[in-house]
Amino acid sequence: MIMVAVRRSTVIEAPISQVWDILRDYNGHDSWHPAVEKSSLESGMHTDQIGAVRNFKLTGGEHLREQLLSMSDKDHRFRYTIVESDIPLTNYLAEIELKPVTDCDWTFWTWSSKFDTPAGREEELSELVAKGVYEAGFESLRTKVKTNNNLYSRFDLKESRTPIEGTAMIIDHYGTSEEFHQAKLAAPPPEPGQVRLKQTAIGVNFIDVYCRTGYFKLLTPPGVIGMEAAGEVIDTGPQVNHLKPGQRVGYACPPLGAYTSVRTMDADLVFPLPDYLDDATAAAGLLKGITAEFLLHRVHQVRKGETVLIYAPAGGVGRILCQWANHLGATVIGATSSEEKAHIARAAGAQHVILPGETSLEDQIRKITKGHGADVIYDAVGQDSFAHSVAALAPRGHLISHGQASGDVGSWDISSLASCSATVSRPNYIHYTDTPEKLSLITERLFKAIESRIINIEIGQRYPLSEAALAHRDLENRQTTGSTILIP
Amino acid sequence: MTRVYISSVINTSADSVWKVIRNFNCMPDWHPAIVESRIEGDNPPDQIGCVRSFRLESGGYVRERLLGLSDYDYSFTYAIIDSPLEVENYVATLKLTPITDGGRTFAEWSADFDCSPEKENDLLEQIGKNVFQTGFDSLKNRFSN
Numbered sequence A: 001m002i003m004v005a006v007r008r009s010t011v012i013e014a015p016i017s018q019v020w021d022i023l024r025d026y027n028g029h030d031s032w033h034p035a036v037e038k039s040s041l042e043s044g045m046h047t048d049q050i051g052a053v054r055n056f057k058l059t060g061g062e063h064l065r066e067q068l069l070s071m072s073d074k075d076h077r078f079r080y081t082i083v084e085s086d087i088p089l090t091n092y093l094a095e096i097e098l099k100p101v102t103d104c105d106w107t108f109w110t111w112s113s114k115f116d117t118p119a120g121r122e123e124e125l126s127e128l129v130a131k132g133v134y135e136a137g138f139e140s141l142r143t144k145v146k147t148n149n150n151l152y153s154r155f156d157l158k159e160s161r162t163p164i165e166g167t168a169m170i171i172d173h174y175g176t177s178e179e180f181h182q183a184k185l186a187a188p189p190p191e192p193g194q195v196r197l198k199q200t201a202i203g204v205n206f207i208d209v210y211c212r213t214g215y216f217k218l219l220t221p222p223g224v225i226g227m228e229a230a231g232e233v234i235d236t237g238p239q240v241n242h243l244k245p246g247q248r249v250g251y252a253c254p255p256l257g258a259y260t261s262v263r264t265m266d267a268d269l270v271f272p273l274p275d276y277l278d279d280a281t282a283a284a285g286l287l288k289g290i291t292a293e294f295l296l297h298r299v300h301q302v303r304k305g306e307t308v309l310i311y312a313p314a315g316g317v318g319r320i321l322c323q324w325a326n327h328l329g330a331t332v333i334g335a336t337s338s339e340e341k342a343h344i345a346r347a348a349g350a351q352h353v354i355l356p357g358e359t360s361l362e363d364q365i366r367k368i369t370k371g372h373g374a375d376v377i378y379d380a381v382g383q384d385s386f387a388h389s390v391a392a393l394a395p396r397g398h399l400i401s402h403g404q405a406s407g408d409v410g411s412w413d414i415s416s417l418a419s420c421s422a423t424v425s426r427p428n429y430i431h432y433t434d435t436p437e438k439l440s441l442i443t444e445r446l447f448k449a450i451e452s453r454i455i456n457i458e459i460g461q462r463y464p465l466s467e468a469a470l471a472h473r474d475l476e477n478r479q480t481t482g483s484t485i486l487i488p
Numbered sequence B: 001m002t003r004v005y006i007s008s009v010i011n012t013s014a015d016s017v018w019k020v021i022r023n024f025n026c027m028p029d030w031h032p033a034i035v036e037s038r039i040e041g042d043n044p045p046d047q048i049g050c051v052r053s054f055r056l057e058s059g060g061y062v063r064e065r066l067l068g069l070s071d072y073d074y075s076f077t078y079a080i081i082d083s084p085l086e087v088e089n090y091v092a093t094l095k096l097t098p099i100t101d102g103g104r105t106f107a108e109w110s111a112d113f114d115c116s117p118e119k120e121n122d123l124l125e126q127i128g129k130n131v132f133q134t135g136f137d138s139l140k141n142r143f144s145n
Helices: A016-023 A026-031 A122-158 A206-213 A279-299 A316-327 A339-348 A361-368 A386-392 A414-420 A429-433 A436-451 A465-476 B014-021 B117-142
Strands: A002-012 A036-041 A053-058 A063-072 A077-085 A090-101 A106-117 A164-170 A181-187 A194-204 A228-236 A248-252 A262-266 A307-311 A331-335 A352-354 A374-379 A393-401 A423-425 A459-464 A483-487 B002-010 B034-039 B051-056 B061-070 B075-082 B088-099 B104-114
Touching: A002 A122, A002 B088, A002 B104, A016 A090, A016 A106, A016 A122, A026 A036, A026 A053, A090 B002, A090 B104, A106 A122, A106 B002, A106 B088, A164 A262, A164 A465, A181 A262, A194 A248, A194 A279, A194 A465, A206 A465, A228 A279, A248 A279, A279 A316, A279 A429, A279 A436, A279 A459, A279 A483, A307 A316, A316 A331, A316 A339, A331 A339, A331 A361, A339 A352, A352 A361, A361 A386, A374 A386, A386 A393, A386 A414, A393 A414, A429 A436, A459 A465, A465 A483, B002 B117, B014 B088, B014 B104, B014 B117, B104 B117
Parallel strands: A307 A331, A307 A374, A331 A352, A374 A393, A393 A423, A459 A483
Antiparallel strands: A002 A106, A036 A053, A053 A063, A063 A077, A077 A090, A090 A106, A164 A181, A194 A228, A194 A262, A194 A483, A228 A248, B002 B104, B034 B051, B051 B061, B061 B075, B075 B088, B088 B104
8 A cells, every 4th residue: 555645726716705615515515526426415414514424426437435524614624534435545534625815815725635545556546636636626616606706796787676566465464364365566676685586386384374363473464474485586686695597496484475476585595496396396395394304303313213203294294204204214103183194194104103092192102112102202283282292202202392283382390301301392493594504404405305205295285376365274174185385 | 812814825836935035034135114134143044043133114123033944834933022013922924835726825924912902903904914915915026927
């Protein structure tokens, strides 16, 4: 074995923050590096999680697994090592480091490594690493940055400064679905940090009903409800760098205002959609998928071998939880109310389904788990289920209350949780999604899960936007299956 | 502790820049703010611990001690002993790194020091702009094609 050291450096004529944004996405190098055809992360880790292993398929067909050893946003540096490779590089330790060129706001980029090669192949392999990987990477990242900046400056100039008229469904008061009426509503030109969208599909969620009735005071009428849609960027205001006109995008978050054909909103809330995710599926699944992502990976990190109890497993979020938890290697138990819904839950990946019966939920769980209980419980029912959930927990189990379909959970004495050293979480969607950084980590994993068919989003009903009242009636009367969308 | 950091790209190899700046006694040759320099006690200018005493174009005198010099790293580190600047514990490093792409040089000049809070902005401007950036601008001019 021959030990080799390779070091290459360059200057990118762009601010360090822009270059670091691209490079620090450890699993995103397939989006710019010409030698990497596809990159995927192993075992559900994050792209910036120390220890994460990325699995590269190179354009030459070779496979490579590389582990992230360290990363620092302060020093703009990360180190990684090859853990397995079709190319004979051993003890390969590499570092990417950026430094600012302060007098012109550019970036100095060093890419270096040390590794062993079989004797006689050191020159060939050093050249492959230095030229094929490092220098080729410099050039394509430089081109990517240049193209992005050109696009943005061009579109900033083209930006239209007039309002665009659209059609919205408005409520004047809190009330029944009869409150909806159609009206013309103009989307103003985007201000700095804003984007204007032409919406092509709008998601309908049960929370919309709560917003309409005033159970959740997220809107003071008159106004437009709705939290989720997909469509196309018409134009952007200044200081928007991640979106461009014509791009397909989506969002799923407050503030309300999705039930309309054109909308101007904060660009930070809006993210690009991958090609394999069509607008209708995005509108049907973003809010539910994002919820499932943070419930399974952030509120609790579900691991192989854990027993997970999911209430309402046939519902929108419930189905996704079943599919994804099953994929993560958990034993999935669904708790539902009818044989028909049990069938849906089993199809989604629940290995066991429990129905109301002669014995209590906790007894049924103990029986299935041979006395152990559920390690994690996703309880969206609330009032009627909470006590049963506490009783069904395994020692040191985690009860996650993420909804209250049957009413508020009520007051609980914390000392009662000592019976199993329980952890209780009450996550709120907004705290997992209120910055573009948090959101992009979630959507990245969600999109991959959709692409690799770990989860699938079922569109049960489509209504014209003007039929929003009917869509709400059907939802409230439990006459829908899967997701519901409105088409402007 | 306050830190000032300035960096630049110079259009020639690190070897060429290093030849100009390596001598601890030669700042007047390349820095317009410095007019006269000598090494105290006639020590060689690359002896670690030597003290240079130089006169600024603006008038005052500065004494600085060489703390480290590395040809391998293209860098030197020095401390201020006396100066008109109201700073304490001032230690600065000037370092060059070759840019393999295009044979240019990445130059960094940084300093850490203590000072009274009300003087801080003034000092950052004086050191960062009048000393470090002015020095880099002069090197950039010297090697502009």
